[in-house]
Amino acid sequence: MASSGQVSFKLEDHPKLPKGKRIAVVVLDGWGEYKPDQYNCIHVAQTPTMDSLKQGAPDRWRLIRAHGNAVGLPTEDDMGNSEVGHNALGAGRIFAQGAKLVDLALASGKIYDGEGFKYISESFEKGTLHLIGLLSDGGVHSRLDQLQLLLKGASERGAKRICVHVLTDGRDVLDGSSVGFVEILENDLAKLREKGVDARIASGGGRMYVTMDRYENDWDVVKRGWDAQVLGEAPHKFKNAIEAVKKLRENANDQYLPPFVIVDDNNKAVGPIVDGDAVVTINFRADRMVMLAKALEYQDFNKFDRVRVPKIRYAGMLQYDGELKLPSRYLVSPPEIDRTSGEYLVHNGVRTFACSETVKFGHVTFFWNGNRSGYFNPQMEEYVEIPSDVGITFNVQPKMKALEIGEKARDAILSGKFDQVRVNIPNGDMVGHTGDIEATVVACKAADEAVKMILDAIEQVGGIYIVTADHGNAEDMVKRNKSGEPLLDKNGDLQILTSHTCQPVPIAIGGPGLAPGVRFRSDAPNGGLANVAATVMNLHGFVAPNDYETTLIEVADN
Ligand SMILES: O=C(O)[C@@H](CO)OP(=O)(O)O
Ligand SMILES: [Mn+2]
Ligand SMILES: [Mn+2]
Missing domain, CATH: 3.40.1450.10 (BPG-independent phosphoglycerate mutase, domain B)
Incomplete structure (x- = not known):
């Protein structure tokens, strides 16, 4: 592997997109897209913010792949997970995973x-x-x-x-x-x-x-x-x-x-x-x-x-x-996840703030940066961890620290000290894993409220947002047969799905700072999490390195 010392981290200017926009990168953990029924907690929950983003389809909302080969897993039957998901999001390439x-x-x-x-x-x-x-x-x-x-x-x-x-x-x-x-x-x-x-x-x-x-x-x-x-x-x-x-x-x-x-x-x-x-x-x-x-x-x-x-x-x-x-x-030997987008952006003057609560803190820092702890450049970055509740299962406190994360992100956006404010909002995933459907509905609502706080701040500063997820979880809480009907166990009880899923996840872009004409390309139907890094680099005004998975966006001329 080329060591960081030998690599040029200089990114080329994007021919059409400006620099200097404040960008919120929001990762909803465990938030996939699935048919709307009573076991889809995202559907059941009130999620007006995420619903409104969906109205932007196909130009500003779409689905991307978050499982299997798209994130470097052995087979298409492998559900996504936070490690491979955030690795792909941060590194912009697909690495054969552990x-x-x-x-x-x-x-x-x-x-x-x-x-x-x-x-x-x-x-x-x-x-x-x-x-x-x-x-x-x-x-x-x-x-x-x-x-x-x-x-x-x-x-x-x-x-x-x-x-x-x-x-x-x-x-x-x-x-x-x-x-x-x-x-x-x-x-x-x-x-x-x-x-x-x-x-x-x-x-x-x-x-x-x-x-x-x-x-x-x-x-x-x-x-x-x-x-x-x-x-x-x-x-x-x-x-x-x-x-x-x-x-x-x-x-x-x-x-x-x-x-x-x-x-x-x-x-x-x-x-x-x-x-x-x-x-x-x-x-x-x-x-x-x-x-x-x-x-x-x-x-x-x-x-x-x-x-x-x-x-x-x-x-x-x-x-x-x-x-x-x-x-x-x-x-x-672990995958050699080098030259992550975080490292590039720091070298190109992008000041970064990253935040989640403890249970997902390493996702937006350690995993995002290719399983590497610490800062690339402490002068350019600030990572904030909000202590998670300890000793409880998260169905007991399904709101978790979503609003605190939203507040920290909002303050970081308004402060003007950062170009990228990146968060992971854990609720859909952490509560989804408990298998408690009612609590997961509450969790999804809280996550949606946190997204709103962040989008409101972006609105205030004329910035850009990009909202996505790392894999599915809360959108499907039951085990199903091939035709999608819930399966019962031998006692006739529903088989509750505590795990992640193989569903695609949404991605949305927007905000007052988004240049007119920016839209999702229609020629990347198989886009996945690894395409997000190049997209984010574009929004910061840069072209991604050649070997990154291609960007999801294009700039239409008028
Ligand atoms: O809790 C975890 O360790 C995994 C599930 O095993 O979830 P996630 O990948 O979302 O962190
Ligand atoms: Mn996750
Ligand atoms: Mn999980």
Whole structure:
């Protein structure tokens, strides 16, 4: 990869569009377009602002692709997600994403030739290999089939003792599916045991309550995981993981199962992590692994009392943070997302403000900038994080911090200190993931109100807005058959969809600063999230670099 030092970041002037406009870039998280029925919370909610933008179709409102190949995922059946969505939005190009890179490395066997695998395999003779990560086939953070291949590959290459620390999902897959995934894994581990590998599940817990916090919202989540995985301590002890998940599901859903450890006949945890062991965090996606990676890797660490810090060989499935080089060892090289639009714009005098609340803060900063933490140029940028509510599920507070984000964005626009004001409004996604339809309707309304605050500010300063989303979620809250009818489970209950979707997302442009004649091109019907960066660069008065995906707009002559 060309290092930033060798690249020219100078952008050419746009032949027709002026510089110096104040531009709001609004990303509604989890806001897709789907047929209007009672399970489409965006349709049910009062969303006058987003509805009015739609009136601008086709010149100033359209749909773009936000899933599958359009965002670098392995197949067209892969729903979009925040990481790949914001990567595409910020980088303006489509990179083969972690899911795909891991698939390729496993298929070719190259994963086993890399430095990362060699490093951990030095522990195989005497130590245990611990695999920690999300157990589902959701394909957002991890995939079961990748875990299965890694188990096979590692055992064939000398791992004699393997402990899997599972995090149950219910967010990228149906709630309740955890039991089936644990059964499949147990079956695989039993086969490994027949071959003489001591392989077992050692601990578990629900992803939102154990380990997979992000952006340092709540370190207790990571601590609960640490206690179970590393120390072998948890409030719930079971002999068998299937039994554990079934029992704990009586009082919690998959996302929030409390931590448990598997114990032997003497009530002793079977798989704490000890000196000499190897650890792999099997998620390919970064955000929800960074905190654990810090706890496993950093010598100086004060976020919680680790009690015991084993001397281990640790590798991530990928490197999760390119700036922090965290973790330093990894099995598969991450996508090299270089020359992002944020970096270009800062080099071309565009002063940027970015804001969200904690749970999505890294989306408009870290993911937007190609999985890179920190500023490109602190003199030109300001990133503001509004603390998220902690310790609740977001259906309890569906308005979240939408209005606070709207206010911060408004103030940044009015201040005149920034050329680009970029926000992520989380409600549709975060509340959509709870599966609570009523709360998601409230969430969508709040998101719409936040958009209005921002558009009003843009109106006041004669600026431009561009409003879009990173993937679908709130527009469809039920699982459906091929013809789109809701599916019922065996008890006759609706199957609630907590996950993202494969629906397209809207994009709208407007504002008093938008030059007359600017409209969406009609010759880019397959446009996706990766086309947005060039579009934004145009609105700032620049032509995007040649290798960026093409712009979505054109300037008609009159
Ligand atoms: O919460 C998350 O981690 C994912 C779903 O797994 O959602 P998003 O991609 O919108 O962040
Ligand atoms: Mn998202
Ligand atoms: Mn989401």
